[in-house]
Amino acid sequence: MSKKKTVIIVESPAKAKTIESVLGKDYKVLASKGHIRDLPKKKFGVSEDLEPTFEIIPGKEKIIEKLEKEVKGRRVLLASDMDREGEAIAWHVSEVLKIPKTGTRITFSEITAPAIKKAVKNVRDIDENLVHSQFARRILDRIVGYSISPLLWRIYRINNLSAGRVQSATLKIVCDREREIFKFKPKEFWRAQVFHDGVKFELVRIDGKEVGKDLKEEDLKPLENLKKLKVLRVEKKESKKSPPDPFTTSTLQQTAAAKLRFSVKKTMMLAQQLYEGIDTKEGHRAFITYHRTDSTRISEEAANAAKDFIERSFGEEYVGKGKRSKKKKNVQDAHEAIRPVDVNLTPDLARKLLQEDHAKLYELVWWRFVASRMSHSVYEEMKVVLGYDGYEFEAKLQRMKFDGFEKVWKRDVDEIWKEFEEGQDVPIDEMKIFKDSTKPPERFSEGTLVKEMERLGIGRPSTYAPTISTLISRKYVVKRRGKIYPTLLGFLILDYLEKSFPEIVDVKFTAKMEEQLDLIERGEKPHKEILRSFLERFNKDLESAKSNFFKVEYETDYKCDCGEEMKLFTGKYGVYLKCPKCGKTKSVKPYYTAVLVDGKVYFPWRAENEVEKTEKE
Numbered sequence: 246m247s248k249k250k251t252v253i254i255v256e257s258p259a260k261a262k263t264i265e266s267v268l269g270k271d272y273k274v275l276a277s278k279g280h281i282r283d284l285p286k287k288k289f290g291v292s293e294d295l296e297p298t299f300e301i302i303p304g305k306e307k308i309i310e311k312l313e314k315e316v317k318g319r320r321v322l323l324a325s326d327m328d329r330e331g332e333a334i335a336w337h338v339s340e341v342l343k344i345p346k347t348g349t350r351i352t353f354s355e356i357t358a359p360a361i362k363k364a365v366k367n368v369r370d371i372d373e374n375l376v377h378s379q380f381a382r383r384i385l386d387r388i389v390g391y392s393i394s395p396l397l398w399r400i401y402r403i404n405n406l407s408a409g410r411v412q413s414a415t416l417k418i419v420c421d422r423e424r425e426i427f428k429f430k431p432k433e434f435w436r437a438q439v440f441h442d443g444v445k446f447e448l449v450r451i452d453g454k455e456v457g458k459d460l461k462e463e464d465l466k467p468l469e470n471l472k473k474l475k476v477l478r479v480e481k482k483e484s485k486k487s488p489p490d491p492f493t494t495s496t497l498q499q500t501a502a503a504k505l506r507f508s509v510k511k512t513m514m515l516a517q518q519l520y521e522g523i524d525t526k527e528g529h530r531a532f533i534t535y536h537r538t539d540s541t542r543i544s545e546e547a548a549n550a551a552k553d554f555i556e557r558s559f560g561e562e563y564v565g566k567g568k569r570s571k572k573k574k575n576v577q578d579a580h581e582a583i584r585p586v587d588v589n590l591t592p593d594l595a596r597k598l599l600q601e602d603h604a605k606l607y608e609l610v611w612w613r614f615v616a617s618r619m620s621h622s623v624y625e626e627m628k629v630v631l632g633y634d635g636y637e638f639e640a641k642l643q644r645m646k647f648d649g650f651e652k653v654w655k656r657d658v659d660e661i662w663k664e665f666e667e668g669q670d671v672p673i674d675e676m677k678i679f680k681d682s683t684k685p686p687e688r689f690s691e692g693t694l695v696k697e698m699e700r701l702g703i704g705r706p707s708t709y710a711p712t713i714s715t716l717i718s719r720k721y722v723v724k725r726r727g728k729i730y731p732t733l734l735g736f737l738i739l740d741y742l743e744k745s746f747p748e749i750v751d752v753k754f755t756a757k758m759e760e761q762l763d764l765i766e767r768g769e770k771p772h773k774e775i776l777r778s779f780l781e782r783f784n785k786d787l788e789s790a791k792s793n794f795f796k797v798e799y800e801t802d803y804k805c806d807c808g809e810e811m812k813l814f815t816g817k818y819g820v821y822l823k824c825p826k827c828g829k830t831k832s833v834k835p836y837y838t839a840v841l842v843d844g845k846v847y848f849p850w851r852a853e854n855e856v857e858k859t860e861k862e
Contacts, residue, residue, distance in 0.1 A: 251320045251365075253351075254312065254338055256331070260356065262529050263522030264324070267358045268365070275315055277325070281305045282337040284383065289391050291384055295776045299337065309341055316342055322368065327352035327580055328537050328707055329382070329766065332375035339371060346371040354538075354580040356522055356531035357587070359546075378766040381776055385410060385758070388780065389749060392787050396745075397738060400795055402819050403835060406738065407719060411704040411712050413742055414755035416721055418697060419689060420731045420739050420841075427840045427847065429685035435460045437468055439631070439638055440675040444663055446474075446631055446638035453635075458683060465678050467634065474631035474638065476669040484643075485621040488565055488650035490541040491582035491614045494706030495699045497536070500613070502692030505605050506727070509691045509710040515606045516583070525598035532595065532603075533610050534584050537706045541582045543567065543617075551618040554588045559652060565620040584614040616654030623647040629665045688728040702756030720836040733820065733846065734835035737797070745790040748782060800845040805829055813846050 250271045255261050258276045265274040282299040284290035290298045301309065321344045323335035331352070339346050350371045351364040386409055393408040434457075437448040449456055451464065492500070494513075501512040516536035522529050543551075548567055555564050585607070592608035599607060623646045631638045644662040645651070665671070689697065695709045704712055716722045721735035731739075739750060748754045758779070764770040797815040805811050805824035811831065812823055822831040840847045 251322060252316050253322045253324050254316075255324045256326065256334060257521050259518065259523070259529075260324075260521040262524075263356045263531050264361055266529055267356075267361045273315065273319075274324075275312060276308075277312065277334065277338055278305070278308055280334055280337065281309055281341060284387050289387070291387055295384065295773050295780075297380060297384055299340075301341070312338075312342055316344065321349055322351050322365065323349050323371070324351050324353075324364070326537070327354060327535060329375050329379040330707060332372055333379040333383075336371050336376045346373075355534040355586045356520065374766055374768040377772040378762050381765055381772040382762055384776055385779065388783065389413075392783075393742070393746060393749070393790075396790060396795075397741070400741065400797060401734075401737065401815050401835075402817060403734070405719060407715070408738070408742060408746070408749060409712075409715070410749060410755055410758060411708055412715050413739070413746075413750045414703050414752050415694070415698060415712050416716060416731070416735055416739050417743075417750045417752065418701070418703070419694070419716070419722055419729055420736055422686060422689060423731050423840055424842055426685045426688065427842060427849065431682040431684070432458055433680055433682045434458045435462050435465055436677075436679055436681050437465050437636075437638075438677045439471075439474065439673050440677075441671050441673060442663055444629075444640050444642065444661060446629070446640045448636060449639045450637040451635055462678075462680075468636060468676065468678065471633060471673060471676065473670050473672045474633050476629065476665050476667050476671060477632040477637065478628070478630040479665050479667050480628045482626050483646070484624050484626050486624065486649075486651070486656065487621060488616050488619050489613060489654060491543060491584050491617040492610060493539050493541060493582060494537050495539070495695055495709065497583055497610070498695045498709060499692040501606060501609060502690055502695075504609065507602075507606070508713075509695055510714045511602075512606065513710040515603055519603060519607055519610075523599065523603065527598060530598075531586055532590070532599070532607050534581055534586060536583050538580055538582060539706050540580060541617075542580075543584065543614075544581055547581070547584055547588070548618065550588050551615060555615065555619055559619075562647075563619050563649065563652065565618055565650065567618050582614075582617075583610055585611045588615065612653050616650040619650035619653065620647075622649035622651040622656075625662075627662075627665075631671055688730065690727050690729065691724075694729060701752050702759055703752060705759060723836060723838065725838075730838045731840075732836045733833065733839035733841075736839060736841035736846070737820070737835070740841055741795060745793075745795065746783075746786050748786070799841065802845070802847045803831075805831075 253264060253272055253274045255264065255274060255276055256279050258278070261274040261276045265272060268274070280302060283302055284297055285300045292298070321342070323338055323344070325331040325334040335350055336346070338344065339349065347370045348368050350369050351367070353360040353364040389410055390407055394406060397406040397408065398404065439446045490496070497516065498509045498512050501507040502509065513536065516533065519532040520534065520536050522531040552564055592604070592611050595607050595611070596604045624643045625646050626641065626643045629640050629642065642661050642663065643658065644660050687693070691713055694713060698704050698709055717724065720732055721738060722729050722731050742750045761770065761775045765772045765775060797813070799813040801811055801813050801822065803811045803822055805827060806829065807824060807827045809824050809826040812825055813833070814821060814823055820833050820835045822833055823829070837848065840849065
């Protein structure tokens with residue numbers, strides 16, 4: 246250590262190894278292995294003046310001891326991640342090790358030699374606004390969890406229950422969708438299709454009126470013996486399809502769920518490792534940029550490297566302008582989109598260095614980034630309208646004229662093409678007249694739930710994965726065949742929160758609170774002002790909840806052997822059913838899937854509940 250001039254402290258050993266290999270002998274890079282301090286586990290840890298009391302996390306004593314020894318008399322740089330949580334980690338390390346908070350902080354969005362060397366030359370102060378924003382989030386979560394969780398334990402007699410701002414609002418999203426599906430009543434209607442040479446034409450108008458979901462069978466009687474139709478109109482146009490944006494955290498999670506069947510937790514674990522660096526046969530190296538981001542921005546250096554690669558690999562006509570999508574509301578845009586650190590490390594080369602799952606995720610990131618810098622794809626599109634006695638059938642056909650970005654990132658479209666001319670008679674190869682019905686909304690997958698959370702402003706990139714993982718681990722929801730089902734326990738917890746703490750499950754309130762945290766981060770509002778405002782309203786609900794005993798008693802559709810519908814209660818051993826007529830009881834596993842609607846519990850999938858099958862993350 247005597248020859249080392251500067252100590253750099255990061256969170257993970259993998260990240261430390263990558264950075265040390267870049268900076269060489271003049272630097273010693275050490276890892277705190279994540280947080281070293283937090284609010285106490287067995288105490289509230291927040292004063293009346295909303296000052297947090299932090300304690301060393303059990304098990305971190307030896308790490309701190311080592312860090313104290315290594316930093317003594319040395320220049321120290323704090324290089325934890327570049328988000329709020331990373332800033333808070335740097336702040337805690339500076340507090341515990343008595344390191345100045347000025348002139349000691351460095352960040353980088355990619356762990357590459359140029360980025361690290363640039364960061365070391367651009368040292369800044371610890372950003373107190375970022376730290377206070379993270380403290381506010383942590384204190385809010387402590388207030389909610391520490392106050393409500395004991396009430397849940399007392400009512401439901403089940404350990405490991407919890408409530409949280411983002412978690413509870415997300416649970417409401419899932420349960421509300423399940424209620425929609427349960428209440429949904431399909432509406433039947435009729436459809437007509439004709440086929441000619443592999444092209445399907447759908448009935449869209451009768452006597453100039455658009456066909457809707459009220460079409461009746463008798464409306465289609467004149468078509469029964471139809472043998473041919475006439476081409477009424479042919480409309481052609483050229484259309485350009487825009488390349489996709491490079492990945493944000495949300496879109497990476499959604500795409501990895503859809504294409505690779507990865508849970509959001511698995512995606513973030515793999516992304517973290519690809520960002521921090523992995524041991525390969527060619528040495529320790531990082532593969533992607535920082536993976537917690539809501540931005541689609543790309544650095545000029547990365548854009549130029551992509552341009553050169555695309556031109557060299559595919560030709561000048563495939564180079565796009567790299568137009569950036571319009572910035573969405575609530576996007577912080579603190580750092581770049583997720584991209585490969587070196588576009589020249591193609592998926593084929595990376596597969597020789599990475600294990601299977603890492604390679605799959607890297608390939609997804611690489612192709613998406615390259616596609617985002619490529620030109621539009623161009624299609625020729627044609628709308629053909631066939632007619633007979635006021636009945637109009639329509640088909641939309643398309644064929645690709647130039648593949649552009651789709652050379653590497655194919656869209657899921659059908660290319661069908663056949664020439665038609667106005668006035669032409671078109672013989673019918675097949676006609677289908679059939680009954681259809683409206684469909685209920687889809688249950689969420691992990692990917693579509695992340696998309697909905699982002700749309701509603703619930704949580705931020707770093708919270709999507711842990712929020713969903715918590716709902717699964719608490720058994721508030723289960724996964725079946727890739728879809729998320731709320732459990733009986735999830736509905737019972739939500740019902741209690743809706744009645745006792747309505748703001749905690751209010752999606753708009755939760756989204757507004759995220760905006761408030763962003764104001765703290767930007768230095769536009771003091772964190773204690775926001776905390777006090779929340780606490781004033783929350784304490785009223787808390788006092789009311791403590792003084793009013795919540796009685797768990799619900800009607801159910803579960804029939805006793807005597808034929809009577811049983812009621813649901815909680816007792817010494819948890820949730821159970823009891824027949825009001827004969828008194829017979831039956832235990833119920835709280836993670837059975839169920840629906841709670843208007844005060845009544847329904848078990849519509851009872852056969853599946855009897856042998857509960859849930860997917861692992």
